[in-house]
Amino acid sequence: MSDKPLYLATSQLSYRYGAKQALHNLDYQIVKGQFNALLGANGAGKSTLFSLLAGLLKPQQGQIICYLNGKPSQLKRPSREYLAQLGVVFQQSTLDPDLSVGQNLLYHAALQGMAPKAAQRSIQVELERLQLFDRLNDPVRTLNGGHKRRVEIARALVHQPQFLMLDEPTVGLDLDTRQQLTAYLHERCQTQGLTVLWTTHLIEEIALEDPVLILHQGQAQHAGTCANLLAQTGANDLKQLLQRTASNSAQEPKL
Known part of the structure; x- marks a missing residue:
């Protein structure tokens, strides 16, 4: 034990x-x-x-x-x-490549019942921690593999699990x-x-x-x-x- x-x-x-x-x-x-x-x-x-x-x-x-x-x-x-x-990051990417980084995270936050303003604040905090806030409006398909994985981690943490x-x-x-x-x-x-x-x-x-x-x-x-x-x-x-x-x-x- x-x-x-x-x-x-x-x-x-x-x-x-x-x-x-x-x-x-x-x-x-x-x-x-x-x-x-x-x-x-x-x-x-x-x-x-x-x-x-x-x-x-x-x-x-x-x-x-x-x-x-x-x-x-x-x-x-x-x-x-x-x-x-609970926050989950799967082995295979589950991001929508046609949406921006911010849109992917906002959609997840909405599913978690977060108010829009609170979600935006949390998204900024998590992306800044992962040094990705400057990619907020970039389509996910333009990111490299490492940056996509950081976005998925930020998404899993945005509701503060x-x-x-x-x-x-x-x-x-x-x-x-x-x-x-x-x-x-x-x-x-x-x-x-x-x-x-x-x-x-x-x-x-x-x-x-x-x-x-x-x-x-x-x-x-x-x-x-x-x-x-x-x-x-x-x-x-x-x-x-x-x-x-x-x-x-x-x-x-x-x-």
């Missing part, structure tokens, strides 16, 4: 697609106010867990427990209160852009108490103090801060730990 406040937890969470078991009896804790990293190879169950926590899928077995007010409550289906505190989920958000981006985005969100966690779930396969995006879950074949293989996992396993880095996880699984007898 974590000794820090939690935002979400799962208990014996399982999900299958027909005969394929995507998650199996998963116990997982998302630490409040921190950059929580979810790692694993393709097919490990990351996207399924992401979809369950985002409310896109309903649990088939087990529970998702939410700590919205510091007290645990079972999240059978996403409540309005939960969705109001407490929980931000990002599914492989840096795929296809250059190293400098990836470092800028992860540094920005780490800073938001530290200064504003934002809780982040960052799904990735790029270990260089993870800091030593970040809580990490390594999934393999739908099960939790390792969980703890990056520094503690390396100390406990004797691995030199997360890459070596992931390689060991895959190698140990390959050597297990098939029943």
